[in-house]
Amino acid sequence: MNYTTLPNTSIKISKICLGTMTFGNQNSETEAHSQLNYALERGVNFIDTAEMYPIGGNADIFGSTERHIGSWIKKSGKRDEVVLATKIAGPNRGMTYIRNPLDFSKKSITEAVELSLKNLQTDYIDLYQMHWPERVMNMFQKRGVQELDPNWQDNIFDVLTIYDGLIKEGKIKHIGVSNENPYGVMKFLQESEKHNLPRIATIQNPYSLLNRLYEVGLSEMCMRENVGLLAYSPLGFGFLTGKYLKGIPENSRMQLFPNFKRYINENCHKATKLYKELAESNNLTLTQMSLAYVNQQQCVTSTIIGATTLEQLKENIDAFDVVLSDDILNEIEIIQELIPNPAP
Numbered sequence: 124m125n126y127t128t129l130p131n132t133s134i135k136i137s138k139i140c141l142g143t144m145t146f147g148n149q150n151s152e153t154e155a156h157s158q159l160n161y162a163l164e165r166g167v168n169f170i171d172t173a174e175m176y177p178i179g180g181n182a183d184i185f186g187s188t189e190r191h192i193g194s195w196i197k198k199s200g201k202r203d204e205v206v207l208a209t210k211i212a213g214p215n216r217g218m219t220y221i222r223n224p225l226d227f228s229k230k231s232i233t234e235a236v237e238l239s240l241k242n243l244q245t246d247y248i249d250l251y252q253m254h255w256p257e258r259v260m261n262m263f264q265k266r267g268v269q270e271l272d273p274n275w276q277d278n279i280f281d282v283l284t285i286y287d288g289l290i291k292e293g294k295i296k297h298i299g300v301s302n303e304n305p306y307g308v309m310k311f312l313q314e315s316e317k318h319n320l321p322r323i324a325t326i327q328n329p330y331s332l333l334n335r336l337y338e339v340g341l342s343e344m345c346m347r348e349n350v351g352l353l354a355y356s357p358l359g360f361g362f363l364t365g366k367y368l369k370g371i372p373e374n375s376r377m378q379l380f381p382n383f384k385r386y387i388n389e390n391c392h393k394a395t396k397l398y399k400e401l402a403e404s405n406n407l408t409l410t411q412m413s414l415a416y417v418n419q420q421q422c423v424t425s426t427i428i429g430a431t432t433l434e435q436l437k438e439n440i441d442a443f444d445v446v447l448s449d450d451i452l453n454e455i456e457i458i459q460e461l462i463p464n465p466a467p
């Protein structure tokens with residue numbers, strides 16, 4: 124396992140971060156514990172979760188991902204061996220069962236942190252992330268020029284002040300953003316510098332062969348400013364294993380959650396086919412090439428992988444041993460030029 128540090132800290136984190144959003148829905152508590160044990164055996168020490176998980180969540184099961192991690196922490200006694208990242212949900216009309224309103228007010232952040240601490244059975248969170256911004260902007264599937272959100276009032280100073288208090292109380296150690304754009308990152312950095320408030324250490328955004336939008340704008344900003352990318356969905360929800368090329372397999376994410384359409388489009392299909400041919404002509408699997416690609420990028424601090432079985436988890440961790448040659452990287456660029464960023 125290769126390691127790095129959480130930017131601007133001396134906290135050692137593995138280059139692979141274990142994503143957990145299947146725990147509590149697709150994966151039982153026992154399976155969640157087996158994944159955590161296996162990942163740790165392989166040297167992973169970085170775990171990502173969120174208050175709203177699991178995927179496909181609803182009022183009955185939200186928080187179960189954190190609770191399964193919490194029961195593992197209690198049972199294993201390994202709290203100090205892992206770097207734990209979780210997230211507060213931003214505004215979303217369909218998720219008011221989490222809190223109402225879902226915002227980054229002092230009341231919401233304090234409640235969210237307390238609930239995560241309880242669920243995770245710990246007294247500190249290493250990295251506390253805002254799952255998505257409060258303002259309406261281009262995240263998830265949105266493209267096109269957005270009108271400026273007339274309802275958003277710049278409260279970043281207030282938000283950072285709340286985090287400062289929580290850091291001083293020892294409840295959270297560091298902060299990060301997610302699904303952000305260059306404007307949001309810049310504002311957070313400006314406000315922390317101006318007022319000597321906590322500085323965001325990370326940005327958790329999608330990054331894969333099917334979505335390299337991070338490379339435009341964010342990559343330079345974050346590398347120069349030492350904000351680390353935690354790359355999520357490196358396999359494009361599983362598309363970059365090639366398993367959707369012949370239809371939708373039983374019990375796969377796309378079958379279980381058909382509303383997760385980000386990667387279902389003709390160009391994703393075409394690009395995936397080309398990437399698969401390229402991988403196989405170089406004696407690699409598409410999964411290996413896709414994960415190795417993300418891992419090899421200078422802008423990536425850690426890659427957040429996800430799995431629903433131990434076999435997938437093993438295959439994915441093993442893929443990080445692969446180093447892509449310059450020839451393969453050049454071929455990847457040719458496909459990217461042909462079908463740039465087919466997934467939003």
Ligand SMILES: NC(=O)c1ccc[n+]([C@@H]2O[C@H](COP(=O)([O-])OP(=O)(O)OC[C@H]3O[C@@H](n4cnc5c(N)ncnc54)[C@H](OP(=O)(O)O)[C@@H]3O)[C@@H](O)[C@H]2O)c1
Nearest residue numbers: 142143144355356357358359360361375376427429431435
């Ligand atoms: N900040 C955010 O908004 C955000 C959004 C998404 C994810 N995340 C984080 O990033 C983590 C990873 O994201 P992700 O799950 O979307 O990553 P991903 O690597 O793109 O997709 C993982 C899914 O693909 C399938 N899969 C993985 N490995 C496979 C293999 N070797 N063979 C066949 N199928 C395989 C599995 O789904 P099936 O078995 O169900 O098909 C697995 O759950 C999440 O757990 C979460 O922590 C954050």
